[in-house]
Amino acid sequence: xxxxxxxxxxxxxxxxxxxxxxxxxxxxxxxxxxxxxxxxxxxxxxxxxxxxxxxxxxxxxxxxxxxxxxxxxxxxxxxxxxxxxxxxxxxxxxxxxxxxxxxxxxxxxxxxxxxxxxxxxxxxxxxxxxxxxxxxxxxxxxxxxxxxxxxxxxxxxxxxxxxxxxxxxxxxxxxxxxxxxxxxxxxxxxxxxxxxxxxxxxxxxxxxxxxxxxxxxxxxxxxxxxxxxxxxxxxxxxxxxxxxxxxxxxxxxxxxxxxxxxxxxxxxxxxxxxxxxxxxxxxxxxxxxxxxxxxxxxxxxxxxxxxxxxxxxxxxxxxxxxxxxxxxxxxxxxxxxxxxxxxxxxxxxxxxxxxxxxxxxxxxxxxxxxxxxxxxxxxxxxxxxxxxxxxxxxxxxxxxxxxxxxxxxxxxxxxxxxxxxxxxxxxxxxxxxxxxxxxxxxxxxxxxxxxxxxxxxxxxxxxxxxxxxxxxxxxxxxxxxxxxxxxxx
Amino acid sequence: xxxxxxxxxxxxxxxxxxxxxxxxxxxxxxxxxxxxxxxxxxxxxxxxxxxxxxxxxxxxxxxxxxxxxxxxxxxxxxxxxxxxxxxxxxxxxxxxxxxxxxxxxxxxxxxxxxxxxxxxxxxxxxxxxxxxxxxxxxxxxxxxxxxxxxxxxxxxxxxxxxxxxxxxxxxxxxxxxxxxxxxxxxx
Numbered sequence: 001x002x003x004x005x006x007x008x009x010x011x012x013x014x015x016x017x018x019x020x021x022x023x024x025x026x027x028x029x030x031x032x033x034x035x036x037x038x039x040x041x042x043x044x045x046x047x048x049x050x051x052x053x054x055x056x057x058x059x060x061x062x063x064x065x066x067x068x069x070x071x072x073x074x075x076x077x078x079x080x081x082x083x084x085x086x087x088x089x090x091x092x093x094x095x096x097x098x099x100x101x102x103x104x105x106x107x108x109x110x111x112x113x114x115x116x117x118x119x120x121x122x123x124x125x126x127x128x129x130x131x132x133x134x135x136x137x138x139x140x141x142x143x144x145x146x147x148x149x150x151x152x153x154x155x156x157x158x159x160x161x162x163x164x165x166x167x168x169x170x171x172x173x174x175x176x177x178x179x180x181x182x183x184x185x186x187x188x189x190x191x192x193x194x195x196x197x198x199x200x201x202x203x204x205x206x207x208x209x210x211x212x213x214x215x216x217x218x219x220x221x222x223x224x225x226x227x228x229x230x231x232x233x234x235x236x237x238x239x240x241x242x243x244x245x246x247x248x249x250x251x252x253x254x255x256x257x258x259x260x261x262x263x264x265x266x267x268x269x270x271x272x273x274x275x276x277x278x279x280x281x282x283x284x285x286x287x288x289x290x291x292x293x294x295x296x297x298x299x300x301x302x303x304x305x306x307x308x309x310x311x312x313x314x315x316x317x318x319x320x321x322x323x324x325x326x327x328x329x330x331x332x333x334x335x336x337x338x339x340x341x342x343x344x345x346x347x348x349x350x351x352x353x354x355x356x357x358x359x360x361x362x363x364x365x366x367x368x369x370x371x372x373x374x375x376x377x378x379x380x381x382x383x384x385x386x387x388x389x390x391x392x393x394x395x396x397x398x399x400x401x402x403x404x405x406x407x408x409x410x411x412x413x414x415x416x417x418x419x420x421x422x423x424x425x426x427x428x429x430x431x432x433x434x435x436x437x438x439x440x441x442x443x444x445x446x447x448x449x450x451x452x453x454x455x456x457x458x459x460x461x462x463x464x465x466x467x468x469x470x471x472x473x474x475x476x477x478x479x480x481x482x483x484x485x486x487x488x489x
Numbered sequence: 490x491x492x493x494x495x496x497x498x499x500x501x502x503x504x505x506x507x508x509x510x511x512x513x514x515x516x517x518x519x520x521x522x523x524x525x526x527x528x529x530x531x532x533x534x535x536x537x538x539x540x541x542x543x544x545x546x547x548x549x550x551x552x553x554x555x556x557x558x559x560x561x562x563x564x565x566x567x568x569x570x571x572x573x574x575x576x577x578x579x580x581x582x583x584x585x586x587x588x589x590x591x592x593x594x595x596x597x598x599x600x601x602x603x604x605x606x607x608x609x610x611x612x613x614x615x616x617x618x619x620x621x622x623x624x625x626x627x628x629x630x631x632x633x634x635x636x637x638x639x640x641x642x643x644x645x646x647x648x649x650x651x652x653x654x655x656x657x658x659x660x661x662x663x664x665x666x667x668x669x670x671x672x673x674x675x676x
Contacts, residue, residue: 153666
């Protein structure tokens with residue numbers, strides 16, 4: 001099957017669900033979410049049969065001009081699978097979160113206003129999938145905007161909740177600003193190289209007489225991309241928006257949006273990092289961004305008392321580690337995985353850990369009506385199995401050995417060691433140590449603090465299965481990471 | 490374009506942009522945006538991008554800004570109240586703008602100046618060679634006219650075909666978003 005069917009199917013699924021939701025007079029809306037999840041699983045299955053034009057050059061579709069805009073390599077397939085899996089879990093999370101969603105939309109006592117919340121992530125997913133295949137900056141920009149515009153809506157979705165509205169306005173204003181930087185930077189890159197196609201940019205780099213305008217443009221594009229991946233200097237929005245947005249949206253933002261930002265960063269920087277002309281200044285820029293992001297994310301996370309806000313800072317911290325892997329640039333060779341694969345692997349483990357934590361957080365939010373660390377008190381006594389799962393997930397986020405998080409962090413450190421980035425290594429070490437402190441703070445609250453007659457949580461079946469699957473995946477990938485590597489092949 | 494026209498339109502644009510922030514009355518701010526867009530349209534036309542210049546006036550100034558004015562009047566927005574101005578953010582803002590301007594000047598002073606090719610018969614003939622001989626674009630170019638609507642359309646539908654289709658999905662999502670976020674409670 002030609003690869004471009006995947007996006008077309010995702011968008012079609014979204015449109016069909018929107019129509020069905022509008023014309024169906026049924027009271028509940030959770031069936032929209034279940035239908036979306038089933039459809040996503042089907043598309044995910046088709047991903048493994050999708051092929052590019054190289055695999056079947058004789059087919060009629062292989063010579064279509066569409067392939068001027070669209071590529072399908074192993075990296076594109078990996079990030080398509082990533083987008084589909086993230087969206088699947090986010091929609092499942094939204095189904096269990098619908099009581100809170102319904103409370104803050106149209107009619108508080110019915111689910112009438114929640115239908116679109118299940119359909120919109122599909123469009124964002126299609127945007128992320130197109131982004132992974134983009135061959136030129138125009139296509140990448142349009143796909144990225146599709147993702148961002150969908151997020152503007154999803155963040156402000158609970159419009160009767162002041163926090164969600166405030167988050168929506170903040171995200172909109174800062175998002176528009178970062179888009180401005182991105183477009184301005186792309187204009188400079190286009191002006192300096194005369195093309196927006198990434199492959200042609202790589203070709204014209206050796207002939208450049210003056211790289212100053214190009215570097216100026218790259219700096220602006222990086223500011224725009226830092227907004228999407230949540231890195232310094234555009235990290236200010238993250239805590240407020242993550243805290244205010246509905247929890248499924250927060251999970252989607254912290255995993256899906258970040259991965260979309262990173263695939264674009266990788267695709268955009270790859271030609272510049274491969275060329276001697278521009279590599280030096282860009283690596284310096286990446287190292288500065290990585291160190292600042294690591295320090296900001298980890299040190300500001302220490303005093304947090306709200307768990308959702310803590311996860312926001314943790315997401316900044318992980319962006320720092322990922323940037324450090326790029327700053328220690330190493331192309332892929334026969335004996336070692338390059339920076340790109342390490343970043344992708346790290347993101348995959350980050351998906352498993354973060355989505356698992358958000359499933360638990362959503363249930364605590366619904367059943368204990370709070371998101372602070374105190375609301376996790378006594379979870380070890382009332383729900384030992386759930387507390388154990390959350391302990392595993394948090395330990396993985398901190399980077400404890402035998403979990404998936406450790407392998408990701410270990411590979412980032414070994415890349416940085418190979419590249420002799422001593423300032424980066426020192427900062428990353430301090431950050432990892434700070435990470436242990438604030439993640440274990442939550443674990444301590446669960447096991448060592450007593451709750452005063454807080455009810456024990458009753459997990460709905462979907463959440464139970466998802467938390468179980470994600471926790472086991474974190475443990476399995478910690479010992480046997482081959483499944484993720486085979487996806488990257 | 491003659492350089493005095495360039496300076497005239499640039500000054501109109503910059504003054505309009507500054508006035509948007511300076512005015513406290515939202516209607517005055519919206520009208521300043523109109524002035525800014527008119528200057529921008531003038532610059533586009535001066536650069537021989539006639540279609541983009543006209544669209545700038547028709548769509549942005551004519552439609553979008555008039556809608557803005559309608560909304561401002563319907564919501565009956567009052568003048569923005571004067572707030573205390575903390576020194577630190579203003580100083581940081583000025584610092585950032587200064588750093589940006591310095592960098593821009595530095596980059597521009599290091600790049601060699603190049604002039605755009607003049608729109609004369611020779612340029613047209615060279616450009617027409619890139620299109621089929623009997624096509625509308627080629628005949629127009631050879632007779633000394635600039636078929637910029639056709640050229641833009643052709644570029645959009647050939648060189649940016651997939652991005653254009655993705656934009657369609659984006660517009661759909663934006664429409665749904667507006668409905669979802671502003672839907673009134675049904676009784």
